[in-house]
Amino acid sequence: MAVRTTPPLSEAEEARLMKEAEPLISFHLLDDLINRARANSLWPLTFGLACCAIEMMAAGASRFDLDRFGAGVFRPSARQADVMIFAGTISKKMGPVIRALWDQMPAPKWAIAMGGCTIDGGPFKYPNQYAIYEGADQLVPVDVYIPGCPPRPEALIAGILKLRDKIKAGHRFEEQQDA
Amino acid sequence: MPTRAKAGAVSERQHSKLGDAPLPxxxxxxxxxxxxxxxxxxxxxxxxxxxxxxxxxxxIGYAHRAHEKMAEHRNYLMFLPNTSRVDYLSGMIYNLAYCQAVEKMLEIEVPERAEYIRVICSELNRISSHLLWFGTFLLDIGGITPFLYAFDDREQILEILDRVTGSRLTYCYGRFGGLTEDVDTTFLDQTRAFVKRLRERLPEYHALVTGNVIFRGRCEGVGVIDQHVALAYGVTGPCLRAAGIAFDVRRAEPYGIYDRFEFDIPTEQSGDALARYKVRVAEIEQSLRIIEQAVAQIPDGPIMPDKPKKRFKPAAGELYFAVESARGQFGIYIVSDGSEIPFRIKLRTPSFSNLAAMPAVLPQTTIADTIAIVGSIDVVIPEIDR
Amino acid sequence: MSGDAKISAVLETLLAAKLVQQDEQGVGYAKSGMHHELLCPAEAIRAAATVYREAGFFLEMVTCLDLRETARRMRLVYTFNRLGPAERHRLFVDLAEVKPFEPSPNVKSNATPATDPPALPQCAPSISSVYPAADWFEREIFDMFGVQFSEHPNLKRLLLPEDADFHALLRDFGRVEDADQGEGGRGV
Incomplete structure (x- = not known):
């Protein structure tokens, strides 16, 4: 269930590997174009866990209108979604379900941890807490963290814009490259 | 899709056309x-x-967050932020209910002005909950436009409450003895303006939804919770009132200053999804009435007792305190062992009992009706799971 | 309405049938929010519930208190109420402790445990045949406290995952004073 990690490399070793991994032919322009397309039409999974889901809905509704940023097409099926917004507390009972949903999402995929609960357990964190996962990153790799309890819709929009920047810059998670 | 029975005939609608012979x-x-x-x-x-x-x-249990266990590890004040996260759609009502319960245990007098502000905020919160329900229920059964209408109005409430409480959803506005912040004239003006605005908008809602043929087809005669089922399962709130029982904690066991206001308890007789819709929309109007009276009568004065207590240590004993949340009777059962930390806090949440009635309601309906029925019950899952 | 309000008809029936008795420790409505505070032996709870059902009461709540530390027993709390002007009846049903209480080594308890556990029934009869509402309440109590209900149609965990091996609301489970208050520990 834990996020896969690789053994740490020395700096010199990493630099050597990076040099070796450089492609002979680069499709920089094309990659850029594709990333731009991806960044501008993020389809989130319709998936609320608790309080934050209401603010997620508010972000998609009339005042905040997430559609302005191309991220308003909420998909009910994981197989059509690009980004999973963790909106609420992740209970121990829900964990395996979330992992299954994440695995169903086609790569490339991204995750946004919305609210305190998905960062570290938030208001429900206390010693010997038995019911929840203290953070979404215990289940899936997270790209953007949005603090707040719950974060305001503006904060969610800011998070999505952050994710857009990240995608445009071409950052990827290791797991997704071989997915 | 099987043919649908003609809308309106409740008894006949028990899917006679689906045939009685079971498939293999x-x-x-x-x-x-x-x-x-x-x-x-x-x-x-x-x-x-x-x-x-x-x-x-x-x-259930996918949103279990151990509220009740946390209560046993914290003092009375520290449990306060938890309360509005139990049912985040009527967070204000829950938060203030907990304050009122502890005040009753400690015999703290609440200043008049604070009582009025509590009523105004609670009723605003109730309306915002009903508006959200209105939007999502219609979304469930296929209408996107009402969702956008409802959220537009709901944002007005959130703006008003945000200005005084500092949060949009999970309010922690109450304190034992009063409130954190006083309201100013802008708050009262905004509230008055909102009451006026929503009164003008409600006819639009009715024009858009209530008479809509598709909407009625999806709701009329669907998911009947009759009085017998309601009594057996302890169903409360709009679901109960839609079955013709005028039970509202604000009237049956008045708390705070609710006995000072004039309001009706809307009821319907048919107990179906449409009745629940009608009851909730009528309740919005009644809440507006209460707000109007409270805004007109609100006195000046302090919002906290002169000498607020610093330590909260109720005597050993038990207390059950009930309020009417947007979904029904919310009860707090507190057991104190005389220390600063509650021995046990049990939250009797309305959705828990309302959802428990589903095995009595859903059989013999169809999958498409399930959406309309579960939507019309108005459940908040973290409130059920706690 | 206050605690010393007139004895209602349903209470008269219950007292006459010797199903319940008045709780001497009761403090009245003004303090506890309960119009009638009653004690009920476990074997009589179903009969008592039937009386309430016939009188048109609804089952407001069932919960449990873990009193093993001080009184070596589990206590079920039932409240019945009317769908009209409030008339709340609270019934205590005492049961034997589910397992011995384990005092925390890190904290000195000032509770004085009873030495001899009283002879109490191990489990209560389920009232879900009278009030279907009790089905989930009893399952939750089983889930959180490990208390068994006899003749319950479907007594399995309600909120916790089905493979959980603990009962979360027992007082000796997951105590904060036992926790490692190191990294991330916020304490109370």
Whole structure:
């Protein structure tokens, strides 16, 4: 269930590997174009866990209108979604379900941890807490963290814009490259 | 899709056209916990005979966050932020209910002005909850426009409450003895303006939805919770009033200063999804009435007692305190052992009992009706799971 | 309405049938929010519930208190109420402790445990045949406290995952004073 990690490399070793991994032919322009397309039409999974889901809905509704940023097409099926917004507390009972949903999402995929609960357990964190996962990153790799309890819709929009920047810059998670 | 029985005839609608002979196979369909119409993380295991539901097995606990265990580890004040996260749609009502319960245990007098502000904020919160329900319910059964209308109005409430409480959803506005912040004239002006605005908007809602043929077809005669079922399962709130029982904690066991206001308890007789819709929309109007009276009568004065207590140490004993939340009777059962930390806090949440009635309501309906029925009950899952 | 309000008809029936008795420790409505505070032996709870059902009461809540530390027993709390002007009846049903209480080594308890556990029934009869509402309440109590209900149609965990091996609301489970208050520990 834990996020896969690789053994740490020395700096010199990493630099050597990076040099070796450089492609002979680069499709920089094309990659850029594709990333731009991806960044501008993020389809989130319709998936609320608790309080934050209401603010997620508010972000998609009339005042905040997430559609302005191309991220308003909420998909009910994981197989059509690009980004999973963790909106609420992740209970121990829900964990395996979330992992299954994440695995169903086609790569490339991204995750946004919305609210305190998905960062570290938030208001429900206390010693010997038995019911929840203290953070979404215990289940899936997270790209953007949005603090707040719950974060305001503006904060969610800011998070999505952050994710857009990240995608445009071409950052990827290791797991997704071989997915 | 099987042919639908003609809308309106409740008894006849018990799916006579679906045929009575069972098919040789029973299908098991797992709805949720991730399903766009399951309001978060509700899971229903449906046992089907074709499209017809034979039995339903609700599985809950996917949003269990250990509120009650946390209460045993913290002092009375530290549990305060938890309360509005139990039912985040009527967070204000829950938050103030907990304050009122502890005040009753400690025999703290609440200043008049604070009582009025509490009523105004609670009723605003109730309206925002009903508006959200209105939007999502219609979304569930296929209408997107009402969702946008409702959220537009709801944002007005959130703006008003945000200005005084500092949060949009999970309010922590109450303190034992009063409130954190006083309200100013702008708050009262905004509230008056909102009452006026929503009064003008409600006819639009009715024009858009209430008479809509498709909407009525989806709701009329669907998911009847009759008085017998309601009594057996302890169903409260709009679901109960839609079955013709005028039970409202604000009237049956008045708390705070609710006995000073004039308001009606809207009821319907048919107990179906349409009746629940009508009751909730009528309740919005009644809440507006209460707000109007409270805004007109609000006195000047302090919002906290002159000498607020610093330590909260109720005598050993027990207390049950009930309020009317947007979904029904919310009860807090506190047991004190005389220390600063509660011995036990049990939250009797209305959705828990309302959802428990599903096995009595869903059988013999169809999958499409399940969406309309679960939507019309108005459940908040973290409130059920606590 | 206050605690010393007139004895209602349903209470008269219950007292006459010797199903319940008045709780001497009761403090009245003004303090506890309960109009009638009653004690009920476990074997009589179903009969008592039937009386309430016939009188048109609804089952408001069932919960449990873990009193093993001080009184070596589990206590079920039932409240019945009317769908009209409030008339709340609270019933205590005492049961034997589910397992011995384990005092925390890190904290000195000032509770004085009873030495002899009283002879109490191990489990209560389920009232879900009278009030279907009790089905989930009893399952939750089983889930959180490990208390058994006899003749319950479907006594399995309600909120916790089915493979959980603990009962979360027992007082000796997951105590904060036992926790490692190191990294991330916020304490109370």
């Amino acid at each position: 196979e029973t299908y098991h369909l797992n709805m949720g916990p991730q399903h766009p119409s399951m309001h978060g993380v509700l899971r229903l295991v449906l046992h089907l005979d074709g499209e017809r539901i034979l039995d339903v097995d609700p599985v």
